Amino acid sequence: MKDKYDCIVVGAGPAGSMAAWVLAKNKHKVLLLEKHKEVGLPLCCAEAVSFRGLSICEQVNPAWIRSKIEKIALCPPSGKELKVSYSSAGLVLDRKIFDRDLALRAESSGAELKVNAQAVGLINNNRGEICGIRMKKDGRESEYQTKIVIAADGIESMVGRWAGIDNALKLEGVDSAYQYLLKADPLDQECIEFHLGTKIAPGGYAWVFPKGKGLANVGLAITPSLGNNIKAKELLDFFVMKRFKNFSVVEWMTGGVPAFSRRSQLVKGNILLTGDAARLVDSLSGAGIANALLSGKIAGQVASEYLVNGGNSPDFLKKYEEEFLKIKGRELRFYSYCRKIYLKMRDEDFEEVIQFLKEYLKDEDSTRLTPIQTLKAILRSNPKLLLLLRHLVW
Numbered sequence: 173m174k175d176k177y178d179c180i181v182v183g184a185g186p187a188g189s190m191a192a193w194v195l196a197k198n199k200h201k202v203l204l205l206e207k208h209k210e211v212g213l214p215l216c217c218a219e220a221v222s223f224r225g226l227s228i229c230e231q232v233n234p235a236w237i238r239s240k241i242e243k244i245a246l247c248p249p250s251g252k253e254l255k256v257s258y259s260s261a262g263l264v265l266d267r268k269i270f271d272r273d274l275a276l277r278a279e280s281s282g283a284e285l286k287v288n289a290q291a292v293g294l295i296n297n298n299r300g301e302i303c304g305i306r307m308k309k310d311g312r313e314s315e316y317q318t319k320i321v322i323a324a325d326g327i328e329s330m331v332g333r334w335a336g337i338d339n340a341l342k343l344e345g346v347d348s349a350y351q352y353l354l355k356a357d358p359l360d361q362e363c364i365e366f367h368l369g370t371k372i373a374p375g376g377y378a379w380v381f382p383k384g385k386g387l388a389n390v391g392l393a394i395t396p397s398l399g400n401n402i403k404a405k406e407l408l409d410f411f412v413m414k415r416f417k418n419f420s421v422v423e424w425m426t427g428g429v430p431a432f433s434r435r436s437q438l439v440k441g442n443i444l445l446t447g448d449a450a451r452l453v454d455s456l457s458g459a460g461i462a463n464a465l466l467s468g469k470i471a472g473q474v475a476s477e478y479l480v481n482g483g484n485s486p487d488f489l490k491k492y493e494e495e496f497l498k499i500k501g502r503e504l505r506f507y508s509y510c511r512k513i514y515l516k517m518r519d520e521d522f523e524e525v526i527q528f529l530k531e532y533l534k535d536e537d538s539t540r541l542t543p544i545q546t547l548k549a550i551l552r553s554n555p556k557l558l559l560l561l562r563h564l565v566w
């Protein structure tokens with residue numbers, strides 16, 4: 173086997189680069205592998221993140237930010253939208269710059285970054301423990317030794333599966349998305365839009381996230397398990413024609429969004445799963461950047477502690493799962509519960525919810541409300557929504 177590392181991180185997305193950065197800052201020998209030729213490409217993301225989510229990075233580079241969200245519009249099937257000022261809502265990033273910067277930051281702190289380098293398998297020692305990675309670059313395979321592996325290989329994650337973790341996605345646990353980068357008109361550059369309805373996007377929603385200079389990420393996600401054989405692209409094309417007077421397509425992308433599962437396993441032996449690889453996504457909105465950053469950061473911190481106190485058993489690494497779920501477990505479970513309701517909502521339900529919010533937000537300072545407080549208020553006001561769960565087995 174070739175070089176020996178303290179930790180090999182597979183995948184240079186937000187989760188992997190964050191983990192590699194933390195480990196490198198703490199002077200550990202880290203290898204960060206990215207299978208694509210360039211970090212951050214190809215990308216499939218609408219790029220919105222909350223201020224709090226972005227602050228996990230600690231040092232924020234203004235070049236990452238394409239626009240600041242000042243308003244949110246929720247549009248039910250009738251078109252009678254609700255628009256609220258929400259200056260603390262968040263930002264739309266330029267992830268090509270963001271992802272690349274995070275990886276370079278890890279590298280400047282001492283991590284070794286290899287692009288065009290795909291992890292293709294794990295290596296076991298004679299006690300059956302993972303002691304290395306097989307990596308393919310330019311058609312040639314090499315082997316590297318390591319004490320810890322951090323899997324940050326996104327939705328298609330294989331590392332967990334090689335280690336025997338059952339993180340295979342079930343049909344009902346993944347949404348299918350299609351997105352355009354559009355030059356479009358009319359567009360309110362300060363407002364993000366969510367368009368809801370069973371015909372607009374069954375089980376999902378359509379979004380318009382402005383990126384400055386007349387551009388916007390305009391996309392749509394659907395839940396294929398609802399079984400209506402519709403393609404996200406067809407629905408998106410229909411939506412775009414209806415929503416914009418003029419538009420031209422600058423880029424298109426397609427991808428999947430995994431839903432959080434309460435059975436997600438984050439640690440097995442010396443393998444730590446982070447970000448989308450661990451399915452740490454808000455199941456209602458599909459947002460995963462903040463959880464990828466946080467899980468990468470905590471995984472890096474716990475891995476570093478383990479390496480410093482070398483005598484510990486790999487059981488010590490379970491601290492990563494405990495710490496992450498202590499901060500995020502309740503929230504992820506709540507969103508997962510809301511998704512089950514959302515999948516059963518009819519167009520009338522969407523209209524009622526928007527109508528309720530119009531009244532509710534009149535009396536509330538929207539900037540002080542968290543998404544969870546607002547969702548709880550919706551459920552309290554409309555117990556009928558809870559009845560939608562009555563046929564579900566928990």
Ligand SMILES: Cc1cc2nc3c(=O)[nH]c(=O)nc-3n(C[C@H](O)[C@H](O)[C@H](O)COP(=O)(O)OP(=O)(O)OC[C@H]3O[C@@H](n4cnc5c(N)ncnc54)[C@H](O)[C@@H]3O)c2cc1C
Nearest residue numbers: 183185186187207218219220291326427447448459460461
């Ligand atoms: C259409 C769409 C829109 C979205 N919009 C938003 C949004 O607005 N806001 C939000 O918060 N989230 C959004 N998400 C989710 C968000 O993109 C992900 O949650 C986030 O990118 C997860 O980060 P990650 O680091 O875990 O994985 P990724 O960003 O997927 O990074 C994984 C990396 O691992 C690499 N890799 C994979 N396998 C290997 C291997 N074997 N060897 C080496 N490298 C490998 C990949 O090339 C990739 O670079 C969206 C997702 C989709 C599909």
